[in-house]
Amino acid sequence: MNRLARTALVLAGAGAGAAALRGAATARRRARENGSRWMVVTINRAPTDVMPRDTPPSPLDEFGDALEITVRPAPGDRGTELAARLREPAPPASASLPSRLAGKDPRQGVRRALREAKSLLEAGEVMLPDAPPTGRGDTVGGKAVGLASKRAGGEGVL
Numbered sequence: 001m002n003r004l005a006r007t008a009l010v011l012a013g014a015g016a017g018a019a020a021l022r023g024a025a026t027a028r029r030r031a032r033e034n035g036s037r038w039m040v041v042t043i044n045r046a047p048t049d050v051m052p053r054d055t056p057p058s059p060l061d062e063f064g065d066a067l068e069i070t071v072r073p074a075p076g077d078r079g080t081e082l083a084a085r086l087r088e089p090a091p092p093a094s095a096s097l098p099s100r101l102a103g104k105d106p107r108q109g110v111r112r113a114l115r116e117a118k119s120l121l122e123a124g125e126v127m128l129p130d131a132p133p134t135g136r137g138d139t140v141g142g143k144a145v146g147l148a149s150k151r152a153g154g155e156g157v158l
Contacts, residue, residue: 036089038070039110041118044079047071050121051082057117060084067110082117084110 043050051071055061060069070083090106119126 036085038083038085039107039114040081040083041114042074042079042081043118043121045121047073047080050080056084057082057121059113059116059120063110063113082114084114086110 050057051069056067056069060067066087067084068087072081072083073079074081086106116126
């Protein structure tokens with residue numbers, strides 16, 4: 001191998017190592033920030049309808065003082081933004097994939113409550129999808145879809 005090729009290989013390896021270190025640092029920073037991030041839904045109602053008498057909608061009031069909740073007009077006169085976050089940031093371990101799959105991430109409950117509040121305020125009831133025919137469980141694929149659908153409740157729609 002000639003000298004130019006070796007130099008190029010060393011520089012490529014150094015660049016890849018630097019990129020990996022930068023990616024790891026970014027992942028650690030995001031994990032710290034995720035614990036205190038606001039989660040927001042846009043509701044097609046006036047701000048006075050979303051939080052009358054400064055009381056949060058029923059799915060969110062179950063959290064009591066554990067949540068910070070703000071209401072502001074959505075941009076472009078498109079309703080109201082309802083935002084919530086935990087007062088105590090979630091520990092970084094709860095943001096790990098195994099914790100989220102096990103349903104132990106406290107932010108999943110906040111996400112679910114925001115979706116339910118939006119549904120209650122816009123439709124008057126919490127809309128749930130019918131069970132998909134693939135989730136019957138009589139096939140391996142159906143069991144996998146059923147399991148994923150159960151776990152999606154805290155994270156959003158599949």
